[in-house]
Amino acid sequence: MNSVLVEFEVLPSFRAPQGGCLTQEMLDAYDVAGVILLQDFVSVERCAALRTRALELVEQFDPAEVKSVFSTTEQTQLDDSYFIDSGDKIRFFLENDAFDEAGVLRQPKHMSLNKMGHAMHDLDPVFDAFSRTAELGEAAKRLGFGDPAIIQSMYIFKPPHIGGEVVCHQDSTYIYTEPESCVGFWFALEDATIENGCMYFIPGAHRLPLKQRNYRNADGTLTTETIDDTPWPEHLRLPAEAHTGTLVIFNGRAPHMSGPNRSEVSRHAYTLHAIDRQARYPAENWLQRSPELPLRGFQQ
Numbered sequence: 497m498n499s500v501l502v503e504f505e506v507l508p509s510f511r512a513p514q515g516g517c518l519t520q521e522m523l524d525a526y527d528v529a530g531v532i533l534l535q536d537f538v539s540v541e542r543c544a545a546l547r548t549r550a551l552e553l554v555e556q557f558d559p560a561e562v563k564s565v566f567s568t569t570e571q572t573q574l575d576d577s578y579f580i581d582s583g584d585k586i587r588f589f590l591e592n593d594a595f596d597e598a599g600v601l602r603q604p605k606h607m608s609l610n611k612m613g614h615a616m617h618d619l620d621p622v623f624d625a626f627s628r629t630a631e632l633g634e635a636a637k638r639l640g641f642g643d644p645a646i647i648q649s650m651y652i653f654k655p656p657h658i659g660g661e662v663v664c665h666q667d668s669t670y671i672y673t674e675p676e677s678c679v680g681f682w683f684a685l686e687d688a689t690i691e692n693g694c695m696y697f698i699p700g701a702h703r704l705p706l707k708q709r710n711y712r713n714a715d716g717t718l719t720t721e722t723i724d725d726t727p728w729p730e731h732l733r734l735p736a737e738a739h740t741g742t743l744v745i746f747n748g749r750a751p752h753m754s755g756p757n758r759s760e761v762s763r764h765a766y767t768l769h770a771i772d773r774q775a776r777y778p779a780e781n782w783l784q785r786s787p788e789l790p791l792r793g794f795q796q
């Protein structure tokens with residue numbers, strides 16, 4: 497076994513602390529594992545309200561607009577531009593298997609989406625209110641942020657039957673700062689189980705190197721550079737099964753993945769990524785925002 501890895505039987509999981517005041521025990525577990533689960537961080541009612549709002553936004557989306565973009569699994573420059581310009585917008589990304597051979601959606605629109613991103617937290621009042629609470633601000637402070645800023649939000653649909661697998665990766669590959677400061681805040685809006693494609697983490701593996709970096713090229717395309725091609729010790733991965741309302745906090749270096757959803761039920765989740773404004777944010781990161789939409793932290 498790699499020397500940095502500690503054997504765990506389950507991922508560290510706690511009842512959410514009052515007011516987001518992460519205890520020393522929680523912070524120690526986060527430090528060792530690179531990930532912690534906080535049960536009941538958000539009420540079931542607030543999760544339901546965010547799901548309702550997401551579905552309202554989906555109603556305004558016309559899949560025909562992006563049909564050509566996603567009619568092939570080959571990445572094209574058009575794919576990249578729809579994605580690469582979405583850092584300060586609300587855009588919709590379909591599952592690879594959304595369309596059948598005849599070009600017709602296999603399932604209803606809301607069951608065909610992979611995700612929505614990447615600035616709901618700044619552009620939509622309901623998402624803004626969910627993303628900026630005293631509890632999250634306090635948690636970020638206790639995690640060591642000097643000046644946190646929410647750089648992106650993603651609504652993950654993981655629809656039944658066609659929800660795609662996500663291969664093992666580190667989020668700092670895409671949200672890179674110097675020094676690295678990316679932290680993920682992932683909220684289960686529905687129960688996430690092994691059957692419907694929950695996340696998995698390799699505890700302790702956030703101490704391994706950053707293995708890849710993603711760059712925005714001058715011509716508007718994206719490149720992922722492999723720095724270290726050592727395979728992940730995926731046999732040490734543990735499932736992050738999570739009830740509705742659970743918050744999973746994970747280090748930007750923490751390798752994680754999720755299985756496909758072949759079940760009958762969706763697995764909606766909402767993710768925020770925070771960076772520290774005291775760190776340098778490179779112009780080569782794919783996600784760039786208009787100066788008209790300045791970064792904000794967890795304060796309303």
Ligand code: FE2
Pocket residue numbers: 665666667752
């Ligand atoms: Fe990720």
